[in-house]
Amino acid sequence: MRVKTFLWSCVIIAASSFASPADAEFVYRHKTVDVAVVPDTCDIPWGGSLTNGEDIVAYEKQSVPHTETCSFETRVCRDGQLSGSFTQSLCTVQPIPVCGSEGQSGLDCINGTKTTAISHGVQTLQWNGSDWDFVSVSCDSGYKASGQTCVANTGKWVQLGLGNKGTENISATSPCSPIGAYGYAWVMAPPPTMRQPMQFQCR
Secondary structure, eight states: OEEEEEEEEEEEEOOTTOOSGGGOEEEEEEEEEEEEOOOSEEEOTTSOEEETTOEEEEESOSEEOTTSOOOEEEEEEETTEEOSOOOBSOOEEOOOOBOOTTTOOTTSOBSOEEEEEETTEEEEEEEOSSSEEEEEEEEOTTEEEETTEEEEOOBOEEEEEEOOTTOOOSOTTSOBOSTTOEEEEEEEETTTTEEEEEEEEEO
16 A cells, blocks of 8 residues: 655745845755555454454364364464464364274274174273273073173083994083084993984074
């Protein structure tokens, strides 16, 4: 912004015969020059303005992941120019997301759970902020939890009745697994007392 300012100059033309300054002839002349006018406000990127000398905090981004922090700077209005370059009025740090059953890991999530398949069952794990903690294990039919794994249930063979000849596949006096399984063995049974094929179930 520029304005025209009149600078007045006074040229005194004096005759050599003038007896005193009061007799001098004053002739006024003027000329025009350009004078710069400094703005007294600065525009704020998100709206509004500051007057010279005022400052405001600005952020680089509107939001950042939970693994980062918000960068900011103080922008000052000087002679109509706003210092700095950040353009956001606010910055939000995103919360740590909750883990899902799909098994997010690393620093991606917290306070959630996931399931993962193991031999004869499924483990449930919970994120503690830096690692997965074991919560529980669910085992397939015929298996039971043992620590963080699944092991076969053991029981005893219970005789059910006659089986088919030539199908012996168990030892009727040994522990059995899994519970509910069927097997066949030849045993001595009456009448008359003789070896016969019998069906057994693990119970």
